[in-house]
Amino acid sequence: MTRFIVIFLLCMGIAPFLPGLLESRMETLGGGASSTAYEEADTGERTYRISRDRSGHFVADAYLNGQPVDMLVDTGASYAVLPQSVAEHIGIFLTESDFKYPAQTANGTVYGARTLIDSLRIGSIRLRNVEAHVLKDASLRTPLLGMSVLNELRRFDMSGGTLVLVQ
Structure with missing residues (x-):
């Protein structure tokens, strides 16, 4: 009986780490979306390729604070921009008074919060x-991967319907 209790406690201790271990193992095996690929070159560069989707956009399969989030690559956006519901999903909680910074969008001026x-x-x-x-959420439906992310990369370029990000 003691053996079963020890095994049970060991399993309970490992369970929180299992998703991360499985995710990294899937990456090692080459799992993931077929429209994207990543590699680490001999130079130590980390490369991620995104194929254009059916609507002509580039959508990155990102993990923000460990949570999966599809982000539309937008070189016209100065920052990464998140709808409030996505921010809350990844653990960023804001108050009404945080929404004080004006932002120009296609639909006019809105107020956002910095984070x-x-x-x-x-x-x-x-x-x-x-x-x-x-x-x-009423001002933005899709998270945007903007220049605050792209400027942190060594380079990014597009050719043949593929966007290549290099760190």
Whole structure:
């Protein structure tokens, strides 16, 4: 009976780490979306490739503070921009008074909140303390991967319907 209790306690101790271990193992085996790929070159560069989707956009499979978030790559956005519901999903909680910074959007001026994303991962690319803005859900439906992320990379370029990010 004691053996079963010890095994049970060991399993309970390992359970919280299992998703991260499985995710890293899937990356090692080459799992993931077929429209994206990442690699680490002999130079130590971390590369992530994104194929254009059916609507002509580039959508990155990102992990923000460990949570999966699809982000539309937008070089016209100065910052990574999140809808409030996505910010809350990744652990960023704001008050009404935080929404005091004007932002120009296609639909006019809205007010957003400034914040930092503790960790952002796209394939093998990893960034810390990424500047971001949060807008109310009514003002933004899709998270944007803007220049506050792209400027942290060594380079990014597009050719043949593929966007290549290099860290």
